[in-house]
Amino acid sequence: MDVIPSLDLLDGAVVRLRRGDFADRTVYGEPAAVLDMLDVPRGSRIHIVDLAGSRDGKPVALDVVRRLSSRGLRVQAGGGVRTEADVALWLDAGAERVVVGTVAAENPELLRRFPSDRIIPALDILDGGIRVAGWTQSASRSLTEVLRLVESTGATEILVTDISRDGVLGGPSFALYRQLAALTPLRIIASGGVTTRGDIVSLARLGNVSGCVVGRALLDRRISLDEARARAASPRAIPPRIIPCLDVRDGRVVKGVNFEGIRDAGDPVECAIRYEEEGADEIAVLDISATDRGHATALETVRGIAESIYIPLTVGGGVRTIDDFRALLRAGADRVAINTAAVRRPELIAECANEFGVQAVVVSCDARGRTVMIRGGKDPAGLDAVEWCRRAEELGAGEILLTSVDRDGTHFGFDIELLRAVTGAVRINVIASGGAGEPAHFAEAIESGGATAALAASLFHDRKLTIGAVKQYLANERIPVR
Amino acid sequence: MKGHDVVRPVTLIDSPVANVANIARVLRAAGASLEVTSDPLAVLRSKKVVLPGVGSFVAAMEWLRATRIDDALREIALRRTPLLGICVGHQLLFDSSDEMTTTAGLGLIRGRVSRLATSLPVPQIGWNRVRFNGAALFDGIEPDTPFYFVNSFVAADVPDEIARADYGRAFTAAVQKNNVYGVQFHPEKSSGPGLRVLRNFVWM
The missing domain is CATH 3.20.20.70 (Aldolase class I)
Structure with missing residues (x-):
């Protein structure tokens, strides 16, 4: 299981918003400096959330992605992807893969227009259903329908966020990922809730989770990337x-x-x-x-x-x-x-x-x-x-x-x-x-x-x-x- | 009772830095007729020796030197008398340990003992799977059987390794050089498989 550092970008800086409020933000600094601080080695996958892009419905942080890609980082970028042209903009900026959220659930046809290894369909899940448009609405299709459609595009990996766990102290949604293992052969990139080394180990043990996106826990130095990756590499080291x-x-x-x-x-x-x-x-x-x-x-x-x-x-x-x-x-x-x-x-x-x-x-x-x-x-x-x-x-x-x-x-x-x-x-x-x-x-x-x-x-x-x-x-x- | 047919004489070093009573009990269960001693002359007369140890390598080594048991152990190893080190007893067999500063060990087996280099919790506590080659010490034991470990230090990448386990990275779970054996785990606490290892040693 890969541990993927996640950066929320706004106005050229890595930030964290309190409860999604653009006015109430913690600024961590310029992306390259933050990645250095986190000891992210070249060749790492990193996850970029373009907050302004999500807000405005079009890619904004293209320059940042361009710079990070040229530093040898494998960027997966998302936020504000609505159309084929948006995906193309991110790919042109050097992103290895583009995270496609709402559209993946509402218009899976878009996924077919690009090689499946360049797209990561992202699903936000609340109580077994998919949420779209910034979590405000239910998707028109059921979870299983969307999974079938995504599978049919040739995709192998999806990014899954359990909204009900967002900001909750209980850690990642192991039950949801386990449930998905029974529903789909797709590999899961788990997003949200990782705060401890133990969370990394537990996610890696599940078997169907190929990656986990970690933001705050790394930025706040609760865990180091090096250590998280080491733990992810030997999740079954010793039985409890x-x-x-x-x-x-x-x-x-x-x-x-x-x-x-x-x-x-x-x-x-x-x-x-x-x-x-x-x-x-x-x-x-x-x-x-x-x-x-x-x-x-x-x-x-x-x-x-x-x-x-x-x-x-x-x-x-x-x-x-x-x-x-x-x-x-x-x-x-x-x-x-x-x-x-x-x-x-x-x-x-x-x-x-x-x-x-x-x-x-x-x-x-x-x-x-x-x-x-x-x-x-x-x-x-x-x-x-x-x-x-x-x-x-x-x-x-x-x-x-x-x-x-x-x-x-x-x-x-x-x-x-x-x-x-x-x-x-x-x-x-x-x-x-x-x-x-x-x-x-x-x-x-x-x-x-x-x-x-x-x-x-x-x-x-x-x-x-x-x-x-x-x-x-x-x-x-x-x-x-x- | 058929005398020597049903028990084998084994000398157990009565180290204050060890849980001797537990090992003694399980060795007896494995068929050993035990002499528990801290007398180097008794060690020299032994047919087979078990060197236990828990806690500090430095304290254990100091005690071996003070009692002159260190020389006795080197002497019996030369004579090919079977010797089994357990946990810190296993670590004592090597050239040195980095437990505090570098401390010389018995030097019976090449290699160095150092702190577990891992992001996993240290000390390691629990049942870890052991992979072994065909060494007689593991006769009758299924591959990948878990044994109980509790340790912060290990030897790794040593030439005389006969078993290894992983804790973040691979380390030496058992060694053998001629008749000198060492196990990093606690056979006396490893239920049936541990008893089998001790029986294999006692009867070899």
């Missing part, structure tokens, strides 16, 4: 992990809703063995004992589990000191999660990373909304979750376990907004936790949330869902699984 969690109190597995209302759910060793058989990629144990005696029992529980499984074990809960950390590793944990103690004394993260290696240190962040909560989700810590996770990474955390306290135990789904905020801000792996209720929630946490692992407790304990069923669902969605 599915991690059943055993909440353990006084040697028994328990489960509460919203961290409260606890009930017994069985023997930890038996649960762990069953999970390994079901295909768990890792086991997590969270000690929620309230007393020192309870914590001492938890150490025994960890030992019992570690002796019974052949997959990794991550343990958290009640870890206050480096000695607690060490004791859990000695009991057989591979990695240890620290939470309240790290919030109270962040240096603990660095100390543990130095002593045991970053790979052993998981920082567990419980959040209500975006506020960090401590003491088992009871007290606000007065910290923003994103800031805290970024700090934890700097101090040496090898991974973040991010739990939404609001969602925990509800089965309503993971908090995608929280996940996106954190996975967009840190470079280490993030485990999604809190709220899993069905297989689609895991897919969403990974695909939209950018999580590289997802954890659930009660869902698996209550046998509402097996790990195998979750993985089957993910595999069907083209998300890699072990």
